[in-house]
Amino acid sequence: MIRVLLVHDTCLMRSVLAERLDREPDLEVVHTAWPGAAARARTARPDVCVADLDCSDSYGMAPLADLCEQAARAGTARPPRLVVLASTQRPGLLRRAAEAQAAGYVDKASTAAQLIRAIREVVAGKRFVDESLGFGFLRAAEMPLTQRELSVLALAARGASIAEIAGSLHLSRGTVRNYMAAITRKTGARNRVDAIRISQGEGWV
Amino acid sequence: MIRVLLVHDTCLMRSVLAERLDREPDLEVVHTAWPGAAARARTARPDVCVADLDCSDSYGMAPLADLCEQAARAGTARPPRLVVLASTQRPGLLRRAAEAQAAGYVDKASTAAQLIRAIREVVAGKRFVDESLGFGFLRAAEMPLTQRELSVLALAARGASIAEIAGSLHLSRGTVRNYMAAITRKTGARNRVDAIRISQGEGWV
Numbered sequence: 001m002i003r004v005l006l007v008h009d010t011c012l013m014r015s016v017l018a019e020r021l022d023r024e025p026d027l028e029v030v031h032t033a034w035p036g037a038a039a040r041a042r043t044a045r046p047d048v049c050v051a052d053l054d055c056s057d058s059y060g061m062a063p064l065a066d067l068c069e070q071a072a073r074a075g076t077a078r079p080p081r082l083v084v085l086a087s088t089q090r091p092g093l094l095r096r097a098a099e100a101q102a103a104g105y106v107d108k109a110s111t112a113a114q115l116i117r118a119i120r121e122v123v124a125g126k127r128f129v130d131e132s133l134g135f136g137f138l139r140a141a142e143m144p145l146t147q148r149e150l151s152v153l154a155l156a157a158r159g160a161s162i163a164e165i166a167g168s169l170h171l172s173r174g175t176v177r178n179y180m181a182a183i184t185r186k187t188g189a190r191n192r193v194d195a196i197r198i199s200q201g202e203g204w205v
Numbered sequence: 206m207i208r209v210l211l212v213h214d215t216c217l218m219r220s221v222l223a224e225r226l227d228r229e230p231d232l233e234v235v236h237t238a239w240p241g242a243a244a245r246a247r248t249a250r251p252d253v254c255v256a257d258l259d260c261s262d263s264y265g266m267a268p269l270a271d272l273c274e275q276a277a278r279a280g281t282a283r284p285p286r287l288v289v290l291a292s293t294q295r296p297g298l299l300r301r302a303a304e305a306q307a308a309g310y311v312d313k314a315s316t317a318a319q320l321i322r323a324i325r326e327v328v329a330g331k332r333f334v335d336e337s338l339g340f341g342f343l344r345a346a347e348m349p350l351t352q353r354e355l356s357v358l359a360l361a362a363r364g365a366s367i368a369e370i371a372g373s374l375h376l377s378r379g380t381v382r383n384y385m386a387a388i389t390r391k392t393g394a395r396n397r398v399d400a401i402r403i404s405q406g407e408g409w410v
Contacts, residue, residue, distance in 0.1 A: 010218075010313045011316070012313045012315060012316060013218045013222065013313070016218075016221045016224075016225045016317050019225065085217065106217070107217075108215045108217045108218070109216045109217070111216070111220055112221050112224075114217075158402070159395050159396060159399025161396055190365075192398065193361060193362075193397065193398055194363075197362065197364050
């Protein structure tokens with residue numbers, strides 16, 4: 001039996017998906033929302049964590065990395081493999097999933113059958129990448145912003161003022177303004193608000 | 206048989222949900238993404254449209270009102286009833302669903318069984334409101350912004366500058382600045398970017 005932990009914030013959606021996976025003879029599924037997912041990973045000791053990337057976004061990316069680490073700490077024979085549900089529209093999230101060492105990438109535009117295939121492949125020690133996500137990975141590789149610019153942008157997106165960003169990152173206000181100007185230029189935005197809108201859409205912050 | 210059109214942008218999620226609904230003896234389900242949903246409503250002639258509110262958000266609210274209208278124009282005996290999948294976190298979307306005369310409101314935190322109940326109720330001519338959405342409706346009723354402020358905010362959220370907003374709405378720049386200040390105050394935001402963030406989170410724009 002393959003033990004699967006399904007993480008998605010919408011109960012209605014994850015419960016029907018869990019039910020669908022559970023109908024496979026070799027899968028045993030529990031499901032949870034993102035809050036509390038790491039704790040659930042510790043107790044459920046899954047072989048595979050299937051996690052929705054768009055939802056994880058609301059909590060920053062910490063939970064994604066945390067998920068498998070927590071399960072590994074519970075002392076399972078081997079740490080669970082991570083499969084993410086992703087889309088080409090948000091290359092920033094693909095990038096962060098790769099940083100969290102996800103083994104499987106399933107396009108949310110595909111079907112449950114494709115997800116089931118991915119689960120079996122990663123349990124067999126292989127990697128699984130939906131072909132349709134190729135363009136998303138290309139865009140992820142071309143991410144235009146530096147780590148420093150991302151830090152500035154993340155604070156700005158949460159509503160921090162130039163002064164507050166400067167204070168948080170130990171920079172001068174002028175430097176923060178320069179970063180914001182660079183971000184606006186690189187994202188092809190019209191202004192600061194537009195740069196935040198574009199970057200959030202792509203999943204960079 | 207009750208003919209159901211399920212509208213949700215994520216193929217993986219809507220296909221498993223459609224499959225689940227289809228297992229009910231009295232339901233017959235077709236599903237589609239938002240783009241093309243109105244056209245699908247015309248050809249499928251559903252008795253009930255079940256639509257995800259969070260997804261509809263990306264396209265503005267036009268598609269929601271359009272959905273049942275298009276189906277009605279196809280000359281069905283009676284226009285289809287609208288059931289929305291909603292959450293308390295985004296009262297602005299509940300408000301817009303009410304404006305589009307939705308008959309059923311199902312909390313996305315509930316289960317498929319609850320959605321099935323809602324479909325049967327609205328077909329029987331009743332209204333259906335998930336109890337857990339009560340607090341969301343209260344917040345929807347307390348929406349702090351005027352229509353004019355919402356128009357200004359919608360443009361600002363799409364990245365328009367003060368000058369561009371002024372041009373679009375035939376207002377002076379000073380007036381647009383005053384509206385933005387009022388919006389920032391009323392939403393309890395720290396600044397313009399923060400006001401946009403908060404308002405989008407609540408689903409006002």
